[in-house]
Amino acid sequence: MALxxxxxxxxxxxxxxxxxxxxxxxxxxxxxxxxxxxxxxxxAGADRKRLVTFVEIDRxxxxxxxxxxxxxxxxxxxxxRDFGKAAATFCDLREHRAVRVAxxxxxxxxxxxxxxxxxxxxxxxxxxxxxxxxxxxxxxxxVTVAIGPQDLPGFKAPRVVCAQCGEGVSFGREILREGRPLxxxxxxxxxxxxx
Ligand SMILES: [Zn+2]
Ligand SMILES: [Zn+2]
Numbered sequence: 773m774a775l776x777x778x779x780x781x782x783x784x785x786x787x788x789x790x791x792x793x794x795x796x797x798x799x800x801x802x803x804x805x806x807x808x809x810x811x812x813x814x815x816a817g818a819d820r821k822r823l824v825t826f827v828e829i830d831r832x833x834x835x836x837x838x839x840x841x842x843x844x845x846x847x848x849x850x851x852x853r854d855f856g857k858a859a860a861t862f863c864d865l866r867e868h869r870a871v872r873v874a875x876x877x878x879x880x881x882x883x884x885x886x887x888x889x890x891x892x893x894x895x896x897x898x899x900x901x902x903x904x905x906x907x908x909x910x911x912x913x914x915v916t917v918a919i920g921p922q923d924l925p926g927f928k929a930p931r932v933v934c935a936q937c938g939e940g941v942s943f944g945r946e947i948l949r950e951g952r953p954l955x956x957x958x959x960x961x962x963x964x965x966x967x
Pocket of ligand 1: 793
């Protein structure tokens with residue numbers, strides 16, 4: 773199955789995200805641009821396992837990117853790097869190449885200039901982001917991304933039990949301390965505080 777039209781993706785994005793917004797359209801356009809640069813066309817079929825996507829923000833556009841790419845956290849094909857930036861890197865596992873696409877800071881201003889008569893910012897940007905060229909919306913850069921086998925979908929590794937809390941740890945995420953395997957929380961990276 774080939775790629776769908778932007779309008780079809782908009783419907784799917786609205787369903788999965790709960791509403792349609794400018795961020796969704798930007799995310800759809802960003803993902804379509806990224807996979808076009810990689811030459812990937814059949815994400816539902818032959819190219820299904822070709823792509824891993826790194827997203828740099830957890831906002832509306834992130835959901836839209838998963839709609840186009842099919843890359844999901846639960847499939848290990850979506851990686852989150854919390855940089856707070858409207859950017860994503862699309863990694864082609866087959867051709868061993870990757871492209872990072874970032875939304876241009878000027879895109880909001882361009883939307884204003886294009887449709888000054890539309891007072892509602894979201895409506896103004898939605899309309900403009902549908903119509904603006906890829907070059908007006910984005911910059912892209914070819915990059916390499918070090919993805920270890922333990923980070924790829926389908927990686928199999930024995931589950932290790934943390935010597936301190938007894939919880940299981942997958943994908944080699946344990947840390948060895950004085951010969952004992954510890955989970956990251958017990959090793960000092962705990963993000964929560966027991967009460
Ligand atoms: Zn939204
Ligand atoms: Zn532990």
